[in-house]
Amino acid sequence: MNPKSGFMLYLMANSKMRVAVAGTNTLALMISHAIVTETSHSLVILSRQAQPNLTSQGYQVLVVDYNDQNSIQHAVTGVDTVISTVTGLPELRLLEACVAQRVRRFAPAEFEGRPSARPSNDPLDRGKKTILDWLDYYKSSVDLESTVFVCGVLYERFGPGGLAAHRLGLNTSLCNEGDYIINCRTMEANAPVYNANNQANVYVCMIGVQDAARFITRALDLARWPREMTMAAERMTVNEIIDTVVRVRGTPLTSETWHSPATLRHELQLAEMFNDIPRQMRAHDHLATINGRYVFSAPGNLRNSAITRDIVPVRFETWLRSVWAGHVHVTEP
Template sequence: MVKVAVAGGSGQVAREVIDALVAAGKHKITVLSRSKASPDGTVALGVGWRVVDYSDTGALVEALRGTHTLLSFVQLLSDPGCQSQKNLIDACVTAGVKRFAPSEYGYGSVGSVNLPFWKGKEAVREYLKEVNEKEKVLEYTLFMPGLFLDYLATPYQTAKHIAPLDLIFDYQNCRQFMVEGHEDAIVTLTTAADTAAIVARAVDHDGEWPVNGGIRGNRVTFSQIVKLGEKVRGRPFTINKVKLEDLQAGVLKTPWILARKHSAVSDEQAPEFSTAVPIGMMLTSVSGAWDVGDEFNRLFPDYQFTQMEPFLANVWEGKP
């Protein structure tokens, strides 16, 4: 048993992972949070709760004394300049924390130039490289499951904590965006439950973590997502193809936009994100950003990942 700290533990992805760690029953878990109140049920699960100030590195060091692994889920939109995560990294080194996982849980190792709202991921990756430049002082991995397969069930919720979210793949209304000439761009889709289960296994793992921590549930093309959608929905999809040059110019020429926003996006930010998200997703898919590796698949070859077709067939059976 080791001590595991979870920064930003009240978020959706964090709570999925916390549940998986609690179910494993192998470690002492403490949530680090700015909030003085824990979400309903977290403390009842036997998880500790510690209020921290992410701007106070000295206090973070004290909070992390004796910690083996720190999993960060700090919300990037609320961490200007990524200072909170940089302070956590510094505190880990000083406190002697062995392992750190930054707030990733998305696309692969391709840069975030077309995903400005995720620019912080790149900054933290670079900071971790700098910290370990002369010698390895902090082991880390980038947990990358691609997109959550659960989002293709929107508006139905299939994960305990991950809420439905509109994407460029809309199974409810049988429609999808696609870049003209790039119909075979790759997307990795992994359920939230599988992602959490792999993270829990990674915490248990005695060997060294891979830096690029790909978690590959399903590796499919845009065209295959349409084909499967038509099969499980029993009707043809409307494909809205966009030109690459329009996306590169920041222009989205589509008859519909993403209406459902992520909980981290404010009402003021929502109009901008309804355009920036689909443009960013399509541009990065063309560059291969969502074709994540299978590093953790190979590390845990016995794990059986949820497959798209039976999962989505079960979700959409009998739905209008």
């Protein structure tokens, strides 16, 4: 094993723990499923409302009122590790409850690019920096261990219904089908292809939700959590992503707009002029893509770990063919 990956050296062998997954979106459910089927850890799912479908499958679900600290603290009593997929104020209150109940580990609702690659005045922040700042504080004050699971871009952004179909990113204005790079249904591309030097080599790292959930689950058994754990199934240029979509869908693009930082800044000005928030967020997201928000050294330190080497993640083209099988190309009127 590479001695530079020191955090991978010591595993929590034969250690059974209680894990709480906060949320019931697709990522949360995939993580929950992996914990139940691939580990000996006990699991509790935290949900804002009863989930009879999950309880009928044998999952333990605790209904949590994120406006009531007593409710949250009761839910995390005896929990070793919390994996959060809730965001904003509910996540902050969840973190406070974890500190009060001496939870040992907390993974915030990140699952995208590296926080270290973001600007200090990040327009895409949505309260994430606040959580990370509190995690830094609690690490030194109460020894709460945390990590950011870095997935880059989830494949599901390119699937039918986009992230919204999986109840992910619902408060971002970036969760709908076709919001990122290309609409795979209408075959309209609006893509951040060129970098500041006008070179078409803008890269992103990607992985599917199901594989990300399996990697995250394996990380539970690491004895030490580093600040960031990265995982990628693919590292592709934006052009390669578009070419893959065209090949899979079997039809050419119906429209194409290729962006550089300069054209995106102009796009942002127009969006601000018309107070078009979704358009602003798309421009910010594409600028962030050019600036390296979603790229890291692939396949990532978590994928390079000895405890994950048996996991072979699905390739983007294979995933894309699967989710779009049976969907016909639709031309916008």
